[in-house]
Amino acid sequence: MDNLREIQGKMAHDPHCVFSYSRYRRQVWVPGPVIVGAGPSGLAAAACLKENGVPSVVLERSNCIASLWQLKTYDRLRLHLPKKFCELPLMPFPEDFPTYPTKQQFVEYLEVYAKRFRIEPVFEQSVESSEYDESVGMWRVKSVGMKGEEMEYVCRWLVVATGENAEAVVPKIKGMVEFCGEVKHTSEYKSGSVYKGKKVLVVGCGNSGMEVHVLPRDMLGKSTFGLSMWLLKWFPMRLVDRFLLIVSWLVLGNTAKCGLDRPVVGPLELKNLSGKTPVLDVGALAKIKKGDIKILPSIERIGHHGVQFVNGKIENFDAIILATGYKSNVPYWLKEKEMFSDKDGFPRRPFPNGWKGANGLYAVGFTKRGLLGASADAKRIAEDIGKCWKAEANHLVTITKRSFSLQP
Numbered sequence: 001m002d003n004l005r006e007i008q009g010k011m012a013h014d015p016h017c018v019f020s021y022s023r024y025r026r027q028v029w030v031p032g033p034v035i036v037g038a039g040p041s042g043l044a045a046a047a048c049l050k051e052n053g054v055p056s057v058v059l060e061r062s063n064c065i066a067s068l069w070q071l072k073t074y075d076r077l078r079l080h081l082p083k084k085f086c087e088l089p090l091m092p093f094p095e096d097f098p099t100y101p102t103k104q105q106f107v108e109y110l111e112v113y114a115k116r117f118r119i120e121p122v123f124e125q126s127v128e129s130s131e132y133d134e135s136v137g138m139w140r141v142k143s144v145g146m147k148g149e150e151m152e153y154v155c156r157w158l159v160v161a162t163g164e165n166a167e168a169v170v171p172k173i174k175g176m177v178e179f180c181g182e183v184k185h186t187s188e189y190k191s192g193s194v195y196k197g198k199k200v201l202v203v204g205c206g207n208s209g210m211e212v213h214v215l216p217r218d219m220l221g222k223s224t225f226g227l228s229m230w231l232l233k234w235f236p237m238r239l240v241d242r243f244l245l246i247v248s249w250l251v252l253g254n255t256a257k258c259g260l261d262r263p264v265v266g267p268l269e270l271k272n273l274s275g276k277t278p279v280l281d282v283g284a285l286a287k288i289k290k291g292d293i294k295i296l297p298s299i300e301r302i303g304h305h306g307v308q309f310v311n312g313k314i315e316n317f318d319a320i321i322l323a324t325g326y327k328s329n330v331p332y333w334l335k336e337k338e339m340f341s342d343k344d345g346f347p348r349r350p351f352p353n354g355w356k357g358a359n360g361l362y363a364v365g366f367t368k369r370g371l372l373g374a375s376a377d378a379k380r381i382a383e384d385i386g387k388c389w390k391a392e393a394n395h396l397v398t399i400t401k402r403s404f405s406l407q408p
């Protein structure tokens, strides 16, 4: 406690004071919240906090903002939802951007966003552990830099913004190590051009490879997502699902004929229950129908060149791309059991109630609702912390005034 008072005293004079804590770890007192992750969610939280007069420190393990978008996605990626559903709070997309901005345009937008709100993350700080220290009522956030240097950030509020897609999921498939060709996760895949003339097996039918329900990206001249949101205002989810499936059947035909069976539960209901996002088709289905993409069953085992499927068939491939998804990494570094589930690293309470935990802990971007959900979280968090921040500032002013009036 004395240690903390000493830090608070120093901080009153120098808000960026850093001082030695031990020979190996430096300690920083942060007056506002620490935000872990400089993706769209972390940036949105920092901007909204700034609007509420609250300074924050953003820690990012990589060397740039939005590292998922900049380093781990393929070249021709575009936002799959119209831009009005993907903008961060307080700053719309430029008008001359297309309805579905490219990845490069989205990154450009985020760079401008960070500059506009003067968000300067501390890069190359991988948070390895965070724990609430009851004795001082503060979070202790420990990070490691690229050269192994250790830091400890001490703060009252901790905002988790490490994303739903923090780590690649790489399944253990029997015999995979024997395969003589290239095996890559989609997070390393950039462009199909390097595979020209090669036979490639894409494992997984999720959004990186393809997914569960396949819907056209646009319906009746509107984005499928926008139309669904509008219909949900008037009709029950099951009815909207039925409508979506009828239009999809009219536009795309029977997807089961291509080997893509539809789940029994409708697309919106499935998203609501399990978070599984339907694929908004931009041409893959046409390629499947043409025979450029073949749908195969589950893998039994992988050999030197060939892959054996559960139906007994064996085919040879030059490369394997694992479109097997991502997972949250929160359970690896956050020492907390109530707000986040150990199983999947998501808040236990579903949207819209998963953003706030106990002891000044917050989550932004874990709603399974993409950027729209992250923006909603960021606004709520900033408002909540902002109230507390202002109340404390007023309290401090009152104390200062009193102590001045007591002086002779």
Ligand SMILES: Cc1cc2nc3c(=O)[nH]c(=O)nc-3n(C[C@H](O)[C@H](O)[C@H](O)COP(=O)(O)OP(=O)(O)OC[C@H]3O[C@@H](n4cnc5c(N)ncnc54)[C@H](O)[C@@H]3O)c2cc1C
Residues within 6 Å of the ligand: 036, 037, 038, 039, 040, 041, 042, 059, 060, 061, 062, 065, 066, 067, 068, 069, 073, 077, 078, 079, 080, 081, 085, 086, 125, 126, 127, 128, 161, 162, 163, 164, 165, 166, 208, 329, 333, 364, 365, 366, 369, 370, 371, 372, 374
């Ligand atoms: C291929 C692809 C396409 C997508 N397209 C869309 C779309 O069109 N619309 C949409 O709404 N959503 C889309 N998404 C979902 C996407 O996850 C969100 O849009 C968005 O990136 C979420 O932002 P985030 O900040 O929550 O997470 P992220 O973008 O993943 O950012 C999290 C940041 O935290 C950092 N981090 C993680 N762990 C640590 C740690 N321990 N210490 C320090 N830093 C850490 C990461 O390096 C990263 O920079 C897409 C996802 C993928 C994979």
